[in-house]
Amino acid sequence: MKSIVTLLFILTFSLGFAQDKKETPKTKIVEASCGQCQFGMKSKSGCDLAVxxxxxxxxxxxTKLDDHGDAHAADGFCSAIRKAEVSGEIVNDKYVAxxxxxxxxxxxx
Known part of the structure; x- marks a missing residue:
């Protein structure tokens, strides 16, 4: 009986520890720019951040286009394609960062 209680305690502790462990989101390097100006995306009007x-x-x-500087500067998203390190997932054909x-x-x- 004592060994069963010990075994249950160990299993309970192990399961609780496994649930507390969270996976770190994987990052990747992508191209980032204005979807309309640089990537030719037409499903939205105006200027919007895309990867x-x-x-x-x-x-x-x-995150938004203007969160990363002036989009219309020489090195801005409407003028250049930049590299970004991102993590997130694709949901309903959008990248949720x-x-x-x-x-x-x-x-x-």
Missing amino acids: RMDGKSYFVEG TSFKLLPQEQKK
């Missing part, structure tokens, strides 16, 4: 991964473009939810970090531009040599 392109595996050859397909998705509008982004969770849980993190979005714009990477520094590579210097031209």
Whole structure:
């Protein structure tokens, strides 16, 4: 009987520990820009942040174009395609970002 109680205690502790462990979202490097100006997306009007991964473009939810500087500057999203490190998932043909970090531009040599 004592061994059964001990076994149940160990199993309960192990299961509780496994549930507390959360997976870290995987990040990936993607192209980021204005969906309309640079990626030719036409399902929305105006200028909206989008990412392109595996050859397909998705509008982004969770962050906005102007959260990352002046979109119309020389290096802004309406003028250039930039690299970003992102995590999130595709939901209903949109990229729902849980993190979005714009990477520094590579210097031209």
